[in-house]
Amino acid sequence: MKYPKLRELKEAFTALIKGPYTTKFPKIAAPAAPAYRGKPEFSQEECVVCGACANVCPAKAIEIVETTNGSSGLPPPGFRRMVLHYDVCIFCGQCEANCLTEKGVHLTQKYDLATLDRKECLVKVEDKLVFCEYCGEPITTQKHLHWLVERLGPQAFSNPNLFLASHEEIGLLEERVSRKKGAPLGRSDHLRILCPRCRKQLTLKEEWGS
Numbered sequence: 001m002k003y004p005k006l007r008e009l010k011e012a013f014t015a016l017i018k019g020p021y022t023t024k025f026p027k028i029a030a031p032a033a034p035a036y037r038g039k040p041e042f043s044q045e046e047c048v049v050c051g052a053c054a055n056v057c058p059a060k061a062i063e064i065v066e067t068t069n070g071s072s073g074l075p076p077p078g079f080r081r082m083v084l085h086y087d088v089c090i091f092c093g094q095c096e097a098n099c100l101t102e103k104g105v106h107l108t109q110k111y112d113l114a115t116l117d118r119k120e121c122l123v124k125v126e127d128k129l130v131f132c133e134y135c136g137e138p139i140t141t142q143k144h145l146h147w148l149v150e151r152l153g154p155q156a157f158s159n160p161n162l163f164l165a166s167h168e169e170i171g172l173l174e175e176r177v178s179r180k181k182g183a184p185l186g187r188s189d190h191l192r193i194l195c196p197r198c199r200k201q202l203t204l205k206e207e208w209g210s
């Protein structure tokens, strides 16, 4: 009985000098393990708002919001916004692993995510949409087109959408002649921004007249 008492006394003295063994969480959060997958965050610079991560998210935690008209709580008109709800995220890392640019979204080491309001659990990124000049459907974002131009280099000039986007980016396309509303697709539409469906329709019409 004598020895354990001495040992406890020794431990009490050590604790007095060294301080408690417990961490100071939540006042000071201990760093997470190097491979820890915590709160996902978009990079405002590297994300091109393409939407690929939303397609691979198994928990459907990433929402794509597109607007053609303004409304409160929504992105400005003509914008696409990606909203990642990390309260339903399962921290699987699929978004990061399948990101188009490989740097658009990253699972950080942040783990202290408790909150009383789940509506706060959002991270967002947005960019301007590019619309089809014939049918008006959104095609993708400006950043996405510019990223493709940079990635493809001279090969981008074989695609009219990318060709026009690259000229717009370097300021060679200051004035665009707007398309006459309701006019049928014709030869002059080859050098316009068109969605894949309208581009196909134009090509078929040119080749076979239908």
Ligand code: SF4
Residues within 6 Å of the ligand: 040, 056, 057, 058, 059, 060, 061, 062, 084, 088, 089, 090, 091, 092, 093, 094, 095, 096
């Ligand atoms: S970590 Fe997984 S669940 Fe969370 S947003 Fe990314 S893909 Fe979705």
Ligand code: SF4
Residues within 6 Å of the ligand: 042, 046, 047, 048, 049, 050, 051, 052, 053, 054, 082, 098, 099, 100, 101, 102, 103, 104, 105
């Ligand atoms: S660039 Fe990456 S993070 Fe951004 S929308 Fe595309 S896949 Fe998601």
